Structures are given as structure tokens and as C-alpha cells.
Amino acid sequence: MKTAINLRSVDLNLLVFFDALMSERHVTRAADKVAISQPAMSNALSRLRVVFKDELFVRTAQGMEPTPRALELGEHVQAILQQTTRLLTSNAQFDPSHTERQFTVRMSDLVGILILPRLMSKLRNGAPGVSLDTVHLSPEQTIEALETDRLDVAVSMELHHTSAIRSETLFKDRMVCVLGAGHPLSKGTFGLKQFLSYSHLRVSMSPTDIRFVDSVLAAKGLQRKIALNVTHWLLVAQILQETDLVAVMSERAAERVKGDGVVIRPLPFSTPSISWRLYWHRRYEHSRAHQWLRQQFHEAAQPLSENT
Numbered sequence: 213m214k215t216a217i218n219l220r221s222v223d224l225n226l227l228v229f230f231d232a233l234m235s236e237r238h239v240t241r242a243a244d245k246v247a248i249s250q251p252a253m254s255n256a257l258s259r260l261r262v263v264f265k266d267e268l269f270v271r272t273a274q275g276m277e278p279t280p281r282a283l284e285l286g287e288h289v290q291a292i293l294q295q296t297t298r299l300l301t302s303n304a305q306f307d308p309s310h311t312e313r314q315f316t317v318r319m320s321d322l323v324g325i326l327i328l329p330r331l332m333s334k335l336r337n338g339a340p341g342v343s344l345d346t347v348h349l350s351p352e353q354t355i356e357a358l359e360t361d362r363l364d365v366a367v368s369m370e371l372h373h374t375s376a377i378r379s380e381t382l383f384k385d386r387m388v389c390v391l392g393a394g395h396p397l398s399k400g401t402f403g404l405k406q407f408l409s410y411s412h413l414r415v416s417m418s419p420t421d422i423r424f425v426d427s428v429l430a431a432k433g434l435q436r437k438i439a440l441n442v443t444h445w446l447l448v449a450q451i452l453q454e455t456d457l458v459a460v461m462s463e464r465a466a467e468r469v470k471g472d473g474v475v476i477r478p479l480p481f482s483t484p485s486i487s488w489r490l491y492w493h494r495r496y497e498h499s500r501a502h503q504w505l506r507q508q509f510h511e512a513a514q515p516l517s518e519n520t
Contacts, residue, residue, distance in 0.1 A: 226263065227289050229256040233268075234286045237275040287362075295361055306500045308339035315505055316345045318354050318366035320417075322445035322465040323488060327367065327382075331512035339508075348443070350417035358493045365505060366491040369424070378497060379489045382509060383516035386485050387424050388463040389477045390470065392452040397477065404434075404480045411439035413448060413457040425460045428483050449474045462486075464516060488513070 232242035233253075243253035261268055264285065269276040278286065294316075319327070324346065335342050349357060349366075355373050357363040367382065389407065391398045397406060414426075414436070429435055439457055442448075446469065448459050453473035466476050490509050496502035 223259070226256055226260050227293060229253060230260055230268070230282075230285070231289055231293055233257065233276065234278060234282065234289070237269075237277065239276065291360065291362055306504065308342060308504055310341065311339065311501075312341040313501070314343045314345055315364040316347065316362065318349050318357065318363050318368065319346055320348050320368075320445060322415075322462060323367045325446075325468045326464055326488075326516060327509065327512050330515070331508060334508055334512060348417070353417075354491070358491060361493070361495070364492065364496070364502065365509065367488060367509070368491065369486050369488060371489075371491060373491070376494050377491055378494055379491045380506070380510075381487045382490050382513040383464075383488050384485055385462050385464050385488060387460050387479060387483050388466055389479050390448065390452060390459045390461055390466050391475055391477060392455065392457075393473050393475050395452075395456055395458070395475075397458070398475045402477070402480055407458065407480045408434060408436060410437075410456060410458045412436040413440045413442070413451055413455075413459040414438050415442055415445050415448065415459070415461065417443055424483060424486060425479075428481065432481075445469070488516075 228246055229242070229248075232245045233239070236242040236245055239253050239257065240250045243250045246253075248256075257269065264281065266281040267279055268282040268285075269278055271277075328346075332344075335344075347357075347363075351368065351371050354363070354366045354368060355371060355377065358366060358373075358377055371377075371379075373379075389397075397410070408429075426436065440451070442451075445461060445465060448461060449469045449471055451457065452459060453471075460479065463476065466474075470476060490506060492502060492506065
């Protein structure tokens with residue numbers, strides 16, 4: 213039978229010290245990070261070991277290595293501290309020009325190319341204390357992270373989610389065929405049979421991330437021959453220049469990364485237009501800070517909307 217911990221007997225500052233130890237893996241550096249003395253941090257580690265009944269950190273030649281229990285706790289503690297910071301931050305007094313705050317955003321390198329340069333320019337000019345931590349997650353992980361408050365917002369397409377998640381369209385797009393400049397299909401038009409006769413490069417984060425091409429082909433009883441699956445879009449152009457592989461990607465992103473060695477051609481079959489959308493959890497629907505953040509994304513994406 214598990215024994216419940218009396219929270220009134222636990223100093224919650226210990227979670228701050230634990231998080232510092234996890235990030236620094238060194239007692240003195242962790243102490244400096246949270247502005248306490250090295251003996252005080254050592255004492256905090258001793259108390260943490262008692263609370264969690266585990267060594268948590270073991271001394272090695274490389275520094276303090278976390279135990280499996282510490283690794284298990286790490287993500288949860290970070291989420292608790294992030295939620296506590298948000299709870300204690302006055303939403304009514306939110307001022308982007310003076311706030312010191314980090315937002316966590318899900319986006320791929322593909323959408324980062326399209327939005328981040330303009331977005332970061334806006335933040336540096338109007339909110340210099342705001343920072344972004346971007347992560348690239350699969351569709352399933354993205355929804356879970358939004359629901360568990362590990363993400364502030366996500367930029368993606370057609371995510372399946374519950375009513376707890378809100379979304380708005382940022383801009384429209386379509387899928388196109390991308391080829392090396394020397395590819396036999398790089399000039400003129402070609403048919404579906406030719407398209408499927410070559411091996412393909414596919415970008416996906418999970419086995420279910422086949423929403424925009426493979427699912428359309430599957431409805432016709434067809435499928436591509438996938439020679440290479442990668443998780444990063446910025447690899448596409450370089451690989452296509454060196455191979456006869458065929459890829460399908462966002463037209464807007466393809467225009468940004470194609471360079472001299474890659475050409476863009478229409479797909480030899482019809483696919484629905486796609487919408488890049490901004491997703492967030494309804495818990496932040498009326499948060500001034502989150503409303504401001506979402507507005508920054510919309511303004512950064514405005515030129516893309518105008519060129520639809």
C-alpha cells in the first residue's frame with residue numbers, strides 16, 4: 213500500500229533545485245543557476261533523496277548522472293514548474309514589452325522556414341524578453357502535449373483532436389511534386405504511372421502521418437515505393453539533387469528550399485488544398501498572454517495568407 217506524502221511537510225522549492233540539477237548535472241553550477249550556495253544545494257539534494265527515496269544523482273567522472281528515477285521525474289517536474297509559473301503570473305498585467313517568458317511551440321523545420329524569420333523579428337522588436345522553445349513532434353504526440361500543458365501552441369495540418377483543442381487557419385497551401393533538376397520527370401508534365409514508377413523520399417514523423425498523398429493514393433488502390441523515410445524537411449532538396457528519388461511537399465516550403473538543383477512540378481492527380489493551422493488548448497482561450505502570442509503568429513503568417 214502506497215504512503216501518501218503530506219505536501220505541507222514538503223518544501224516545493226526542492227522541485228526548483230531538482231530541475232537545476234537535471235539541467236546542469238553539477239552541484240555548484242546548479243547552485244549558481246538558482247542563486248544559492250553550494251552547501252545549500254548539497255543539502256537540497258539530500259532532502260530530495262529522502263522525499264523520493266532514491267539517490268536521484270550519482271557522481272561520475274563526467275559529473276552528476278541522473279538515475280532512472282530522476283529521468284522519470286524530470287519531465288513531470290519541468291511541467292509542474294512551468295504550470296506554477298503561469299499560475300503565479302498575473303494575466304491581467306501581461307505586457308509583452310516587459311515580460312520575461314518562454315513559450316513552447318510545436319512546429320516542423322518546414323513551417324519554421326515559412327514563419328520563424330518574420331516571427332522572431334517581431335518578437336525582438338516588440339517583446340525582447342520573450343523566447344521560443346520549438347519542438348518537432350508527431351501528430352499524436354502534439355495533441356498529447358497540448359492536453360498535458362507541455363505546449364503553448366502548435367502549428368500543423370489537420371490534426372485529429374478533442375473539443376478541448378482549439379484551432380485557427382494561418383494560411384492555405386497545396387502539395388506538389390519535387391525533383392532533382394536532372395530527373396527524367398523534371399521537364400514538362402507526366403502521368404500517374406510515371407510518378408509511381410520511381411522510388412520516393414517521404415517525410416513523416418509517425419506511421420500515421422500519411423494524410424496528404426499516401427491516403428489519396430490508397431483510396432485509388434495505389435501506393436508509392438518508399439526508398440527513404442526521414443523526419444526533417446530540410447534534408448529533401450539535398451537528397452533529391454543527388455538521387456532520382458521523387459518527393460512530395462508543401463508548395464510554399466518547396467519554393468523556399470528548392471535552390472538551383474531542384475524543380476517543382478504539379479502532382480499528376482488531384483489532392484485537396486491544405487491549411488496550416490494554429491492549435492492551442494482551451495484552458496488558454498482567454499489568456500491575454502496566449503491571445504497575444506496567437507496574434508503574433510497570425511501577423512507573421514499574414515504575407516502567406518495574402519499570397520494564397
